[in-house]
Ligand SMILES: Nc1ncnc2c1ncn2[C@@H]1O[C@H](COP(=O)(O)OP(=O)(O)OP(=O)(O)O)[C@@H](O)[C@H]1O
């Protein structure tokens with residue numbers, strides 16, 4: 158029984174080989190574009206994570222903060238995941254920095270009665286995988302601490318990055334969806350062609366008492382085989398392409414970026430997608446095709 | 450048992466069968482005859498569930514065909530052998546594949562299917578044509594492939610539409626003998642034919658159709 162279905166499906170494919178090769182090519186191309194997009198998105202995501210997480214924060218302290226309170230703030234910062242205190246800038250140092258920065262124009266500073274600059278911590282968030290740091294939340298927590306005057310961080314930059322990622326993701330979904338539709342459409346039409354070329358056989362099968370499933374199964378299998386082979390070829394092509402491409406990219410003088418291949422989960426996703434789309438396509442093609 | 454109650458069938462304005470009342474018991478051997486266009490094929494197709502009646506109903510072993518579900522009809526057809534007047538063979542399949550289809554849809558084991566197919570083709574005298582394709586066969590040989598496909602599954606009911614139309618007298622006799630032996634094993638056999646030779650000297654029940662009505666029944 159099962160061997161009958163497989164045999165029929167293979168016969169179908171062999172009898173319409175050119176059509177199948179053509180549609181297989183299109184399926185591979187569609188899944189390939191999809192895979193490339195995943196690859197690109199995955200890497201983009203990686204890189205942006207790294208840049209995005211190099212978040213720096215300035216924590217300004219109130220004037221006249223007690224030693225005790227400062228220790229509290231200090232240990233709180235050290236307790237934040239991924240946080241690293243780059244520098245503590247005392248009021249005096251802040252003034253010195255400013256003086257140095259102003260150079261010749263620094264004269265007015267000596268006329269000040271008291272130092273207006275606050276002491277501050279320069280904190281950098283993690284080189285190592287602290288994506289998902291929520292700067293707004295940390296800022297809120299820190300500002301609740303006694304002795305903290307204000308917290309500033311490079312907010313704009315992050316927002317932009319996240320917005321950009323969202324846009325890329327949205328485009329990915331749209332293109333991915335269209336490509337999936339495309340695959341379903343191709344499979345549907347290929348299977349329809351086989352169905353029409355085997356109309357007589359379907360009629361006769363029904364006349365000798367074949368169940369609908371018996372008649373349909375080879376066609377479902379045919380679509381499934383097509384989708385699965387398409388998926389496998391797409392993944393293989395992606396992998397070959399990846400082997401050819403460089404794994405380190407230096408871009409715009411930034412730190413060299415690792416170009417990584419799709420994680421196994423995504424590869425399996427493409428394979429499953431091929432199979433599922435193949436089945437859906439043939440399902441649609443079969444639809445309400447026969448009634449004898 | 451096949452029971453027809455007030456059965457009518459129309460094709461547009463054309464009345465093919467009109468108020469047929471008929472009962473065929475399990476294990477009977479019946480000829481249906483009448484001139485061309487009398488409605489013989491239509492009658493067999495109705496019994497097979499391949500046409501829906503305009504009015505009246507058909508019971509096969511107490512199953513009402515008007516109400517039968519699609520899966521049940523599929524199952525019923527596995528027990529009914531049908532020799533189509535136009536054979537309905539698949540040109541791209543070999544003789545033995547054409548016959549084997551009737552068993553494959555039932556889901557029997559491939560080994561059994563091969564054996565049974567071979568046996569049946571021997572019965573109809575086509576053992577040497579197993580690998581041939583239908584279009585390379587003569588009309589009479591194609592007809593015998595159609596017969597083999599109908600009887601290979603040992604049906605409870607055999608509906609044969611003009612099964613000897615393309616056969617010479619010698620083969621006609623052999624095929625009729627074959628039907629008789631199937632009948633002896635308990636199968637209900639209904640043979641539609643307009644061949645007078647076939648009917649001459651037969652002691653079987655003969656139903657004569659004329660313009661869609663039963664004009665004679667030798668029961
Ligand atoms: N599918 C159809 N569409 C329209 N008319 C049909 C159809 N099938 C049969 N008919 C008509 O119904 C009538 C009976 O046809 P049927 O085929 O049952 O005759 P028959 O007794 O089998 O004739 P023959 O001996 O030539 O095979 C004929 O008038 C035929 O034209």
Ligand SMILES: [Mg+2]
Pocket residue numbers: 489490491534610
């Ligand atoms: Mg006829």
